[in-house]
Amino acid sequence: MKKFITAIAAILFTFSINTFAFAHSHIGETVPANGEVVTESLTELVLNFEEAIEQGSIMELYTSNGEKIELGEVVIADKQLIGKLVNPLANDEYKVDWTIISADGHPLEGSYSFTMNVAEEPVVEEVTTPSDETAVTEEVASNEEQLDSQETSEKEESSSVVWIVVGIIAIILILSIVVLSRRKK
Template identity: 30%
Template sequence: MYVTDRRAVRTAARVLVLPAALAALATATPRATAHTGLDSASPAADAAIAELPPRITLTFSDPMTQKYAKVAVTDPDGKSAATDEPEVSGNEVSLALDSTSPAGRYTVGYRVVSADGHPVSGSYSFTVEAAADGPAPSARETESERAAVPRAAEDATRETAADSTDGESSGKESSAGTVPVVVLVGALAAAVAVAVGAYVARRRRARHGD
């Protein structure tokens, strides 16, 4: 009777302990085999933004190491848009960008290594939309422009009136200046006529005298 009880206890222990060990192993396995990955990015993949931010930030599932952090951002012209080296702060890796880079499609490439030695690499792209021709004028600017239009029209009217007055004055002076010239020409013509008449008369007297 005693031997039978001992065998039953050992059998029950095996039946209970083995499933518990398997369950614990199954729970621990995903943690051991889980890989470090990119959780989020700013700007995000396929995002369309109005302007290039001062920096791009990649957030990973595990802390990264500064030594092996490599991040590159290429602008639409195929040139690097980075102004410095990547900076690591815990799970985040950031890279400063040149705000004067052109609008268009940007490509982000990264290769980093986590603190426990897991390498992570990948790439994605986002778009910086072209800015409009210029900002819309403010209400104050619009009112100033509207007020400037009547003033400009008034100034133009004054300039036109002044030009007309100057033209009339010049015309009067020209007319007044032409009167002495006409008189002088008439006097010369009359003198020539008198001289010719006197000459002809002398010729006739000379012939009669002969």
């Protein structure tokens, strides 16, 4: 009986370690948003994550031709990675590369892009027609669907791994019970 309890404790301990290993911090909202066309000058880039991130996390900004833009300071604030801009960004497409260290110690990386399109002359206010609003609403809905499908696939992948681990633990537990019962006979 002592061996049986020890085996169960070992299995539960192994399972708890595996569950903790899947607690990575995934990226959430970014400012500016992925694919956004920014029409006003920016002072910082903000990346929000689902979980806390650790020191050593980095962010880099590149122009459309691969030129690196130096950030004044990169601040790590709990679940945020904030890059302060030294100078206003010129009209161009930009790519943000990030590498973070999750609270569980695992490094994660990714990138997203946005476009700067700041008017150089005073902007004349335009009358928005319902069709323009519909197009913007459809674009926002499309972006949200892409983020939701990405999050769903990440959760499904993590969930399937957990079920595989549970299955393996169940097989080990059943084999342990069979072996222990045969030894008693």
